[in-house]
Amino acid sequence: MSDLLWQKSGVKVDARIQQFLAGEDVVLDREFFLFDIDASRAHAQGLQRIGILSADELASLERELAALADDFRSGAFVLDDRFEDGHSAIEARLTERVGDAGRKIHTGRSRNDQVLVATRLWLKDRLARVAALCRESAQVALARAGAEAALPLPGYTHLQRAVVSSAGMWWAAWAEGFIDDAVRAGDTLAWVDANPLGSAAGYGVNLPLDRDHTTAALGFGRLQVSAAYAQLSRGKFEMAAIEALSSALLDLRRLAWDLSLFTSAEFGFVALPAEYTTGSSIMPNKRNPDVIELMRASYSAAAAARTEVEQLLSLPSGYHRDLQFSKGAIFHAFGRGLAALELLPDLLRNLEWRPDAMRAALEPSMYATDLAIDLAREGLPFREAYRQAADPARWAQVDPEASLAARVSPGAAAELRLDALQRRLQALG
Numbered sequence: 001m002s003d004l005l006w007q008k009s010g011v012k013v014d015a016r017i018q019q020f021l022a023g024e025d026v027v028l029d030r031e032f033f034l035f036d037i038d039a040s041r042a043h044a045q046g047l048q049r050i051g052i053l054s055a056d057e058l059a060s061l062e063r064e065l066a067a068l069a070d071d072f073r074s075g076a077f078v079l080d081d082r083f084e085d086g087h088s089a090i091e092a093r094l095t096e097r098v099g100d101a102g103r104k105i106h107t108g109r110s111r112n113d114q115v116l117v118a119t120r121l122w123l124k125d126r127l128a129r130v131a132a133l134c135r136e137s138a139q140v141a142l143a144r145a146g147a148e149a150a151l152p153l154p155g156y157t158h159l160q161r162a163v164v165s166s167a168g169m170w171w172a173a174w175a176e177g178f179i180d181d182a183v184r185a186g187d188t189l190a191w192v193d194a195n196p197l198g199s200a201a202g203y204g205v206n207l208p209l210d211r212d213h214t215t216a217a218l219g220f221g222r223l224q225v226s227a228a229y230a231q232l233s234r235g236k237f238e239m240a241a242i243e244a245l246s247s248a249l250l251d252l253r254r255l256a257w258d259l260s261l262f263t264s265a266e267f268g269f270v271a272l273p274a275e276y277t278t279g280s281s282i283m284p285n286k287r288n289p290d291v292i293e294l295m296r297a298s299y300s301a302a303a304a305a306r307t308e309v310e311q312l313l314s315l316p317s318g319y320h321r322d323l324q325f326s327k328g329a330i331f332h333a334f335g336r337g338l339a340a341l342e343l344l345p346d347l348l349r350n351l352e353w354r355p356d357a358m359r360a361a362l363e364p365s366m367y368a369t370d371l372a373i374d375l376a377r378e379g380l381p382f383r384e385a386y387r388q389a390a391d392p393a394r395w396a397q398v399d400p401e402a403s404l405a406a407r408v409s410p411g412a413a414a415e416l417r418l419d420a421l422q423r424r425l426q427a428l429g
């Protein structure tokens with residue numbers, strides 16, 4: 001490891017202890033290294049605006065930050081354990097290349113606000129991706145809800161056959177769910193869209209830092225005003241982001257569960273294209289829906305990450321090194337979660353219904369509720385109608401199309417109100 005930023009003469013450094021302190025930090029810091037570089041550029045600009053850096057010094061720092069970003073992207077620069085963390089690596093590289101200007105960049109900043117701002121930019125990027133993928137999934141579901149509105153599908157409660165449903169109702173459910181999830185990701189993005197840079201170690205500094213400039217330069221919606229609150233928001237904002245992700249993954253988990261059942265031979269309602277299945281190493285006959293199973297399982301990473309961050313936050317105010325562990329948690333959650341969500345729109349586009357199997361699974365008892373309500377509409381008190389409709393001898397109607405066509409309550413098969421969902425989706429941009 002190169003010299004530590006904070007190393008002072010006469011203080012012994014123990015390699016094992018350094019290893020423990022750094023942990024996997026340099027590896028994790030790769031995730032938001034480019035955001036750290038962006039924030040370093042904005043900070044340097046701010047320093048120039050208040051006379052701490054000359055225009056030439058700023059120009060050389062901006063040039064070297066751009067070169068470092070290029071080298072990082074190409075692999076010419078590797079963030080590894082030569083450095084304590086990503087923040088030290090940036091300063092070391094700038095100092096090596098531009099001397100004193102590099103040694104000046106940390107004026108008025110701390111790694112505490114540096115990690116905050118890099119994480120914040122990373123969270124915004126990931127939440128925007130969650131929102132976009134939920135929007136796209138909702139779009140696909142909505143289109144298929146319209147196209148397959150009249151296709152009968154058994155409706156279950158308790159996994160027992162209940163009433164006739166439709167592919168349209170099934171799709172509309174996921175459409176509305178993923179619209180809600182996109183809204184939540186967008187709202188959360190707006191909520192965390194606050195610039196912590198310039199809060200320094202959590203107590204500000206004796207310089208008139210141009211925090212409004214860094215807020216605008218980094219594209220933040222607002223300044224996170226209180227220097228002390230900036231530190232308090234670490235972890236709290238990560239949790240909110242994980243919760244927004246979890247909302248989408250929860251819907252994905254249940255959708256995947258449906259597909260896991262529907263693709264089984266017992267149901268046989270859905271066929272997945274071969275590329276979504278894998279073979280067995282021993283059973284030559286098998287095609288397994290591993291993709292949807294891993295999609296279903298991805299929720300667990302978000303749930304675990306939320307718990308991990310929450311556990312870290314049992315702290316008094318101010319920075320604490322405990323917070324370093326929040327990074328691994330968010331990378332794990334968003335890594336797994338986004339990988340799953342990225343495959344979702346195409347999965348939804350490509351799954352095929354098996355209408356014969358769906359129809360074959362409809363049985364006369366599934367019209368009993370329709371019958372009870374028909375009798376009630378004719379004037380029988382519902383409880384009496386219910387009693388009469390419970391008699392299997394009266395389950396004559398077995399016409400799923402007619403049952404669906406009569407399901408006119410708003411949100412049901414004959415009144416899906418997809419236009420209302422479409423309007424909400426359009427409002428999301």
Ligand code: ARG
Nearest residue numbers: 025085111112115321323324
């Ligand atoms: N790796 C550290 C973290 O993620 C960076 C901040 C270090 N600050 C400090 N005072 N030691 O929290």
